Amino acid sequence: MSSEPAIHPSAAIYTGIVLRFYDFVVLQFSNAFAWCCSTQDVLLPFFREYVGAQAHMDIGVGSGYYLAAAAPNFAEVENLTLVDLAPDALQYAKARLQTAGHKRDIETLTHDIFTPFPKTLDGRFDSASLFYVFHCLPGRLSEKADRVFAQVKTTLKADGLVYGATILGQNHNWIGSRLMNIYNKKGVFSNREDTKEGLEQVLRKHFAEVDDVKVVGKVALFVARKPI
Template sequence: MAQDSAPGAAIYSSLVLLIYDFWVLFISNLYAWRCPTGTILVPFFNKNISKKHLDVGVGTGYYLAHAPLTASHSITLLDLNRNSLDAANRRIGGKAKTLLHDALEPLPIEEGERFDSVSLCYLLHCMPGPPERKVKLFANLRGVLSEKGVLFGTTVLGQGVEHNAFGRYLMSLYNKKGLFGNELDSRKVFEDALRENFEEVDCRIEGVVLLFEARRPRVEKTKRARL
């Protein structure tokens, strides 16, 4: 585990996980980030999840719990925090494979294993900056995505968006405490990095949240990454 990737993950104690859904997914999303969970984020997740899915930065497992999962779904959870992994796995019936791991490091995935969808929901803004460091994650995950798979995610931006008073307060507080590391994060830096790794990229902003989808991993880059 890379220690400089850990501060944002360390907050997820058992107690914090109990209030996470209410504070983050209801209060913060609705009033600070202006990107409602129920009408924007859950439909976005459900649109993109596949039968073979890798969830990176799992939180409480809220989105998986609200996805139309069936017995045929194969779910793998990857996170730096054991509490989050256990909570998310319990929430979907304990059927997922769990990986306690830093997603910026080489992934502990079996040779040749590929996922049809990979999600990064509210992970990037919790990672320490600068954003140029964070985007290395895209290249790492591209290598475990199937040819027709999708990498998708959401993140609160620090640049190029208009935060309201509540949002500015939370941004300042969270960045000072090391819970967020997104003061320099912009749509451009993430979109440019996605386009370097994928042939098809779709980005949009809801409130101050970037929603992104990336498909068709660039084959030449993937081959070089495996050499």
């Protein structure tokens, strides 16, 4: 499936060359030393924990690391759909997941998540994951998360859940501050004013059950159920 949306700078950087270095730069170096939130100890277990029983949608696939590392969790998932604005990322992640042993069909959708999803996805998923998506999107968190959740919740079942992680905007260490300056200046990030409180407020607007947002280092981890 493809809707051929315009590509924002935050998605345009995900070319084949960049994706080959993504795991080291983002998941190993930046998560450990800049954002102070371990990929192995925090983010990967969190990703695995909430995968839905039958149908799951992963939004903002990156290099496909989490998908591939969690491949056993998808063994019984009948429908797995990958969504991203960057076609290279979708193909890279799909191939990586298949190499990791995923045997079932994988759908890919090139899509701008600020816009409505295809009607064929209405009420389809038990779970949807958004890892490191919001801090890449343009605009204030209260506005961009509101627009995204308004679209994503249409794809969830009545008791479905959404979960994910995003980098918050303030009080970073020396390495984090410099990366924040570089990424925000280039348009790769847009998160200087993103806060835990802002995220919680938007979640409660769109979902009946919202877990307390957990902050590890400078990363907010969220889980919400039952779209309103």
